[in-house]
Amino acid sequence: MADEKTGPDSPGFSRRGFLKGLGVGSAGAAAAGLMPGGTAQQAAAAEEKSALLGPGETSITLNINGESKKVKVEPRVTLLDALRNRLDVTGAKKVCDRGTCGACTVLVDGQPAYACSMLAVEAEGRALTTIEGLGSPEELHPIQAAFIEHDAQQCGFCTPGFVMACAAFLKENPNPTREEVRRGLGGNLCRCGTYAGITEAVLDAAGVKGGA
Amino acid sequence: MANPQWPAVEKRQHLGKPYDRLDGAIKSTGRAKYAYDVNRPGMLWARCIGSPHAAAKVVDIDGTDALAVPGVEGFWRDEGVIGKEVEYAGQIIAAIAATSEELAAEAMHRVKITYEKMEHQVVDNDISFAKGRPASRDEGDVEIALGEAATISEGHYGIAAITHCCLEAHGQVAEVRDGAMYIWPSTQNVSKYADGLNESVDSPLSDIHVDCQYMGGGFGSKFGHDKWGMIGCILAKQTGKPVKIMLERDLELMVAGNRPSAFGTVKVGLDGEGKIHAFDAQVWGTGGGGGYRPPPMPYAFTKLPNQRVAGSRIPTNRGSQRAWRAPGHPQGCLITMAALADAAAAMGMDELEVFKKNLEYTEHPETYAEELDIAAEMIGYKDKAHLRSALTDGPVKRGLGVSIHQWGGMGHPSECDVTIHPDGSVEAKIGSQDLGTATRTSITIVLAETVGLPMDAVKVKMGKNAYPVSGASGGSTTIGGVSASTRLAATNALNALLEVAAPRLGVAVDALEAAEGTIRETANPSNAMTWTEACGLLGVSPITKRGENVAGESQKMGLIDQGVGGVQIADVSVDVETGVVTINEMVAVQDCGLIVNMKTAESQVYGGLIMGVTYALFEECVYDAATGRMLNPDMEFYRLAGLYDVGNLKVHMMTGPRYDSRGVIGLGEPPVISPGAAISNAVANAIGVRVPELPLTPERVLNALGGTA
Structure with a gap:
């Protein structure tokens, strides 16, 4: 609420302090999806900045798929809502809205992140890649081509997030084993039941890149 | 002159070949626009307000303060519920529309709703809460048949209510333009979506235009425009602006449909050869406040000579049931196959052998016989199978479980x-x-x-x-x-x-x-x-x-037909120290007549297996008896299986003249029916005792092992 001075949205609440209180280092926080893709310093810089913002709208510039986009957001607006509701970049999907399902996965400075669990103001100055920037129907990314070949999608609502997660996974693990694929892609959920196709698609795309 | 019959197999250019889905590229590149993705100029965001109480009288709904918030432009309240009762937590009784999603989320709390709380009832597994006369069926003479049986086994079985959990929540965008209503819904029923809306929003059907190119999952829960669809159209008319109304995840899980629970006791009598002589079952469960149709039983073995089934409805203050992929079948299948497997074990026989001995009582004996042999071969049944009395060594026990299913289509x-x-x-x-x-x-x-x-x-x-x-x-x-x-x-x-x-x-x-x-x-x-x-x-x-x-x-x-059979076998490991069940492998063998697209047909079966693993191991709508609320209306605690949970899956589609000549038959439901039964039977085979109820959580497994289930 704009007129209340307590709670996570208020200037008095420091997320940096919160993380410190948990004793979470940058590596642990990144692994847990709390501070996707960033160092503690970057997060701290974003924190310093966002602490001065609000409660009303503020104008920020986001670097999305290599293009600078100006957007007005309140500090409480998530990156996901800024993308979908204000910039009409709707490939990242809103499903659980609390960092469980991965349907909103984007890349932040090349690392996968849940866009629902990051504020838009924190994303300023970071290189954001959304599904729209990974490939196009005319020029597919190898993982997208593999998703089609292995029918790794049904309703397709989890697909953009899964594709982003798979692309990031393959960058870190160019020659994964089947077991590594199964272990490494647990951060995304599908309801139609496309995991068998996704597993094959990831292994196949790794092969395309010259992997095992 | 072309005739409409399907061409002979050797003349087919496309039918039955493995084609990539045509919208694969547009979906995998994020270009597909779902209802949730439709943004219209000047659009408002609506939020639905659900009752926090499972049972209460609604005294008043006052939107004055909410409407006073700058940016809030639309308000709707359910006039029909004022002075009357809400019947479940989450029941939608008001909504607002505002210029941003954040504003709508904030201002909805300014709607003042006065309730008088009442007594609620959300317990669904206790038959003492059943109401009305049980629906019953009685064929042959079960009492005499039980008296004649060589082996009688009796057990309790159950399967919790689960929800559809569509990744794209229910909802739509509606816009009034040039006197006509344009709607982009997430729906399973494009042609009839507007039926009834015309009366609610006073627009002729000819002026309601529905467009749904992509939709993010339905599974039986998205057949109508629903209350929120009507509210969205009313708010669009009221404000003169486009309105997006999508359910929040908690309401999605509480009010947008669920699969009814089923619990039961079954007595099975086998003769000395392992033929089923008697089947006597009592089942109960809830579909919320609405009706409850007991699951079809005895499942698949429909022609058993002596059978008696009584089904009772437990009305609860929970959201209403909706069709959930193969309505009633997964429940009937679990209870029947588990009871038959327990009877086989009681007699010291292998359940696959007992199923095969009794196929004459099914509607597709030849199909099942063929499919069971293929499935057994695929999973290596001969080498891996053991009787329930002969457990594998060590703390991690391994077992196999079999199930068969049927569908119309x-x-x-x-x-x-x-x-x-x-x-x-x-x-x-x-x-x-x-x-x-x-x-x-x-x-x-x-x-x-x-x-x-x-x-x-x-x-x-x-x-x-x-x-x-x-x-x-x-x-x-x-x-x-x-x-x-x-x-x-x-x-x-x-x-x-x-x-x-x-x-x-x-x-x-x-x-x-x-x-x-x-x-x-x-x-x-x-x-x-x-x-x-x-x-x-x-x-x-x-x-x-x-x-x-x-x-x-x-x-x-000969273009189309109905009536298919399928079989599944699960191979699981169970850690008897932690109670954790791991799926090693599942095989599915499925008939669906003439196959139009082999690749996407197989995908349906993989999908059925995976959804099945999910409800077998994880899914359950947990209700709190004290508050009447669902305790897990989010995706952390309403858990879906992840990639790691599903094990190795193998699918075999039945082809050849015997299947192909029947024409095209539906495939969406059948493969999701058997997984719960096959996995439950595999767990029983692994640990030597039945874990009576799904989902097979570590707690339930340990209770069964400890004799307290």
């Missing part, structure tokens, strides 16, 4: 228009929808096959209520409906073209066929003209012909 009513244009282009228009089953691709295959052209030479337009009426996608009825109507429409259009081409080729219409991009004389293929040349003869007038699927007639023609 007859094609629904469907109409399709096919147009052949003078430039040679061909299009089908059909008011159907693609839920992710690749319906768009299947229609394209049938169309291309019929006119003898490549896939990319024909277009399918669907997903709008402006197109010919096609049925709701539920009950595995879509593939039969749309393939018959498309085949008939395309055949009719083609025959009109052949009439025009025949004089030029100097033969009778009957002597012609469309194949490989030509119109040619069947007996003398060199007497031909290209498809484009033939269409050029049309001058300026395209041909448009309609095809209509009337199930009985299409069935007589």
Whole structure:
């Protein structure tokens, strides 16, 4: 609420302090999806900045798929809502809205992140890649081509997030084993039941890149 | 003259081949626009307000303070509920629309609703809460038969209520423009979505335009426009602005449908040979406040000579049930197959052997016999199987479990228009929808096959209520409906073209066929003209012909049919120290008649297995008896299986003349029916005792091992 001075949205609440209180280092926080893709310093810089913002709208510039986009957001607006509701970049999907399902996965400075669990103001100055920037129907990314070949999608609502997660996974693990694929892609959920196709698609795309 | 029967196998260009889904690229690149993604200029965001109480009288709903918040532009309240009772937590009784999603989320708390709390009842597993006369069926003489049986086994079984958890929540965008209503919903029923809305929002049906090209999952929960659809249209009319209304995840899980629970006790009597002599069951469960149809039992073994089943409804203050992929079947299957496996174990027999001995009591004995042998071979049954009395060594026990299932799958009513244009282009228009089953691709295959052209030479337009009426996608009825109507429409259009081409080729219409991009004389293929040349003869007038699927007639023609059988076997490991169940492998062998697209047909079966693993191990709507609320209306605690949980899956589709000659039969439901039963049986085989209720959580497994289940 704009007129209340307590709670996570208020200037008095420091997320940096919160993380410190948990004793979470940058590596642990990144692994847990709390501070996707960033160092503690970057997060701290974003924190310093966002602490001065609000409660009303503020104008920020986001670097999305290599293009600078100006957007007005309140500090409480998530990156996901800024993308979908204000910039009409709707490939990242809103499903659980609390960092469980991965349907909103984007890349932040090349690392996968849940866009629902990051504020838009924190994303300023970071290189954001959304599904729209990974490939196009005319020029597919190898993982997208593999998703089609292995029918790794049904309703397709989890697909953009899964594709982003798979692309990031393959960058870190160019020659994964089947077991590594199964272990490494647990951060995304599908309801139609496309995991068998996704597993094959990831292994196949790794092969395309010259992997095992 | 082309006839509508499916071409002989050797003449098929497209049917049954493994095609990539046509919208694969647009989906995997994030370009597909779902209802949730539709943003219109000046659009408002709506939020629904649900009752926090499971039972209460609504005294008043006052939106004054909410409307005073700058940016809040629309308010709706349920006039009908004021002075009356809400029947479950989450029941939607008001909504607001605001200029941003954040504002709507904030201002909804300013709506003042006064309740008088009442007593609620949400317990669904205790038969003492049952109301009304049980529905019962009694065939043969169960009492005498039980007296004659060589072995009697008795057990308790159950399966919790679960929800659909569509990744795209229910909802729509509605916009009033030039006096007409434009709606982009997430729906399984494009043609009939507007039915009833016309009265609620005072617009004639002719002025309501529905468009759904992609939808993020339905599974039986998205057949109507629902209350929120009506609210969205009312708010759009009230404010004169487009309104997006999508359920929040908590409401999605509480009020947008669930699969009824089922609990029961079953007594099975086997004769000395392992033939089932008696089946006596009592089942109960809840579908919320609405009706409750007991699951079909004895499942699959429907023709047992002596059977008695009584089913009781437990009314609860929970959101109402909806069709959930194969309504009633997974529940009936679990209870029946578990009881039969327990009877086999009590007799010291292998359950696969007992199932095989009793196939004469099923509706598809030959199919099951063939499928069980294939499935057993695929999973290595002979080497891995052991009796329940002979457990594997060590703290991690391994076991196999078997289940069989059946489904109808007859094609629904469907109409399709096919147009052949003078430039040679061909299009089908059909008011159907693609839920992710690749319906768009299947229609394209049938169309291309019929006119003898490549896939990319024909277009399918669907997903709008402006197109010919096609049925709701539920009950595995879509593939039969749309393939018959498309085949008939395309055949009719083609025959009109052949009439025009025949004089030029100097033969009778009957002597012609469309194949490989030509119109040619069947007996003398060199007497031909290209498809484009033939269409050029049309001058300026395209041909448009309609095809209509009337199930009985299409069935007589051999286009479609109903009634399939499938079998599944699960291989699991159970850690008896932690209670954790791991799926090692599952195999599914499935019949669905003539297969239109092998690749996406297999995907349906993989999907069924995976959804099945999810409800077998994790899914459960947990209700708190004290507050009447669902405790896990979010995706952390309403858990879905992840990639790591599902194990290795193998799928085998039945093909060959015996299956192919039946025509097209639906496939969406069958593969999701057996996993719960197969996995439960495998766990029992692994640890030597039955874990009575699904989901098979570590707690339930440990309780069963400790004798306290």
